[in-house]
Amino acid sequence: MGMMLEKLVAYWAYPFVRYALAVGVLVALCAALLGVTLVLKRFSFIGDGLSHVAFGAMAVASVLNLASDMPLVMGVTVLCAVFLLGAGENSKIKGDAAMAMFSVGALAVGYLVMNLFSVSSNLAGDVCTTLFGATSILTLSKSDVWMCVILSALVVLLYVFFYHKIFAITFDESFASATGTNAKRYNLILAVVTAVVIVMAMNLVGSLLISALVIFPAMSAMRLFHSFKAVTIFSAGLSVFCAAAGIVVSILAGTPVGATIVTVEIITFVLCWGIGLAGRR
């Protein structure tokens, strides 16, 4: 135990460890807040879908040799998010099917474009890095961290400010818009924020992790609580805890960061499930 603590203190001296912890925790917090709504709106896989769209856009941007791929990637992803979340309940194609189409389509086109025009020699490696984030969370720069802090603060503020409106449009969108809540506007805000968080998170931690961060905390919290408020607060807290624990464990044990965080999430989910079942008896 003492050895472990010593090791942790030693690692704490490295800025990259502190950066990783800060960014991991913040991204986890944002993802969990949005996750409750997304899971309830049947958009659990939006993290996966949108990050694949972002990947496709990135591939096109790199082939076009754009100086900065961010505007294109962000633009395309936001558009897709608006289309998916904004289409709402009245669309002909159901949300999950539309998302699957976007996700698989963008992934295939992106890979094809990269394959046809790529200049890089390590194609498979590039693709793998984009999808799984590899170790990118351990190679963050100071400006990455600042950008993440600002964006997260913005997301949390927006979420608190619009909390009751988000509840209303998630619970019953038709009722909300029939009785004078501008559901379209709040869906749009939700879509843009989701897209921004996902692109940010994808650059930092990879797309495998972002999906898990969206789904697991919300699902765990729903095993235990039955009010929207409690679920939201608990999933935010749980997500922060899992991210921090996962990063610490991965540093101590030398395991891959993303996969470790997801494993911690799975363990807490099983725990919550068990406690929920026991509490029901």
Next chain:
Amino acid sequence: MIQINCQGLALGYDAALVRGLNFSVSAGDYLCILGENGSGKSTLMKTILGLQSPLEGRVSWGEGVKAQEIGYLPQQTQAQRDFPATVWEVTLSGCQGKCGLRPFYNKTEKEKARLSLRRMDMEHFADRCYRELSGGQQQRVLLARALCAASKILLLDEPVSGLDPAACRDMYEMIDSLNKKDGMTILMISHDMEAALHYASHILYLGEQVFFGTCKEFVRSVPGRRYLKQKGEPYGNDA
């Protein structure tokens, strides 16, 4: 004062269900919408609320009626089975339209939610989980939510479905008092002919032959007589 005016309305999804619908609702009216299953009653209500666009024609709202003053009870909620929400949270969300950009509910709105719950006899369920209630109890909560939202007009899509006979009677009495005492305009979809003729001031019948008029006119009209006959009621001695 006319509050809702429908001119040459055609309703439906791909093909029209009803064409050439003309009617208007004035302040203080109690309109009952009748018709068989699938005749387009719920579709009409959604079109009036702007949740769906009409195929032809238009719905115009009278001056001074804002969406924030309308209460709505949908036929089936889209609320998912596993949605974590308490009765209180659901009821309070009825006041959301009145909040505008304000992020939190104020005292008046909370008081209104509490009163609505009491009216529906659901006050002691406030902290219970909505998904764990029975169908009839859920219906009452949604009615309480509709009451929170309504200050001028209340649109109800089969409000008594799932309620037990006593609750059903209370419900009709309550809607009646909202209409008579508070001057609230009521649009109600119903399959309960007797109650419709007893309480409503106007009837809109959707079917092969559309009818719109007062209750008295309805029992004497051709679609009215046919409908009453199907329902096994004696001809128009109830009105």
